[in-house]
Amino acid sequence: MDSVRSHLNEYVSTVGKSPIRALFELSFDPNLISFAGGNPASELFDVDGLAKSFAHVMEIAGPRAMQYASTDGEPEMRAAAAQRSTGMGVPTTASQVFITSGSQQGIGLLSQTLVNPGDVVLVENPSFVSALQAFGLQGAEFKPVDTDEAGVVPEALDAAIRRWKPKAVYLIPTFQNPTGVTMPESRRRAVADIFAAHDTWLIEDDPYSELRYTEDQQIPICADPRLDDRAFLLNTLSKVLSPGLRVGWVRGPEHILERLSVAKQATALQTSTIDQLAAAHYLAHTDLQATLDPIRAEYARRRDAMLTGLREVLPPGSAMTEPAGGMFVWARLPEGYDASELVYDAIEAGTMFVPGAPFYVADPDPRTLRFSFVSNTPEVTRTGLERLAPVFRRG
Ligand SMILES: Cc1ncc(COP(=O)(O)O)c(C=O)c1O
Incomplete structure (x- = not known):
């Protein structure tokens, strides 16, 4: 074929691949310490608990679990999801929930x-790369909304909605x-x-x-x-x-979730029946909050190790966020640095981070980079950051 591009969907041929997924393959190298992916710590997974739920589902409802099922989600999982959203402060019924x-x-x-x-589509700048891919595949035009250390700035959001009349605003x-x-x-x-006050999603x-x-x-808002x-x-x-x-x-x-189900049928028919039933059983029989307590404590320790280590190795004049939760620290190197170039030296030195530029929809800042702190123990994080110190010194 002369030009592959002209034979492809316009948006599939132009939307970039996720740089994080590209680094994902490398992260399996046992010699590399990765701060790149947003992976929960595998060693803290409740493998036994989830295995019991899968075994129970197969024993009690094997044929159902192995069969096709509804597009919108299994009733047990929709009920469990509604309960979880309600627990997070958003009163929700099962019919307001669509399983994905x-x-x-x-x-x-x-x-x-x-x-x-x-x-x-209005987005924070920077934002989650794979969301940008999803909107980009539909041909969305992105406009950034100003943010500060407390997220989207309300006055800027109001002005941007008035100016751009967006179809949707995507926020985290x-x-x-x-x-x-x-x-x-x-x-x-x-x-x-x-x-x-506005007519936008x-x-x-x-x-x-x-x-x-x-x-x-x-x-949640x-x-x-x-x-x-x-x-x-x-x-x-x-x-x-x-x-x-x-x-x-x-x-x-609910009337939009009905339309969502057309998109779901065209994409995947449904979410795995057995996975939904096992997840619903797990949630019904496990105190997830109690399971999460030690995980939160460990992640907090890992975050502290990352912050302490970064304070030592980032070059003078750098800045970084100090998150109260989640998985990521975002840093900005001093004038003259380019994180997209440094990532190769970092990999050579045995450590990986994600350069920040691909997260932007406008004015990418080449000095920014993202560190995930949850996947590694404090000791491994310290080693990884020690490897980075000379890379940052060389700039
Ligand atoms: C902001 C955000 N949204 C969505 C996802 C996707 O999560 P899931 O594994 O549920 O598809 C991620 C994963 O990294 C994320 O960071």
């Missing part, structure tokens, strides 16, 4: 359902990926007021809020009942139980 294969699929299905080519208000930033409660109220992505390392529990007809909340079991399970959900207006 991870929240990434939720973002993809919402993109397919809501976005036409050329529609504007709690322990944001990639910055780790969290929007405080007072600002959430201001942001909810803005959405209540809010897509609130919340995979990290239960990985909090302080007592402060952030309630979607908890405001004025937004029930215009907001979607995405949740997932990936970060709190297992990303390999691929179970997440979208909470949103």
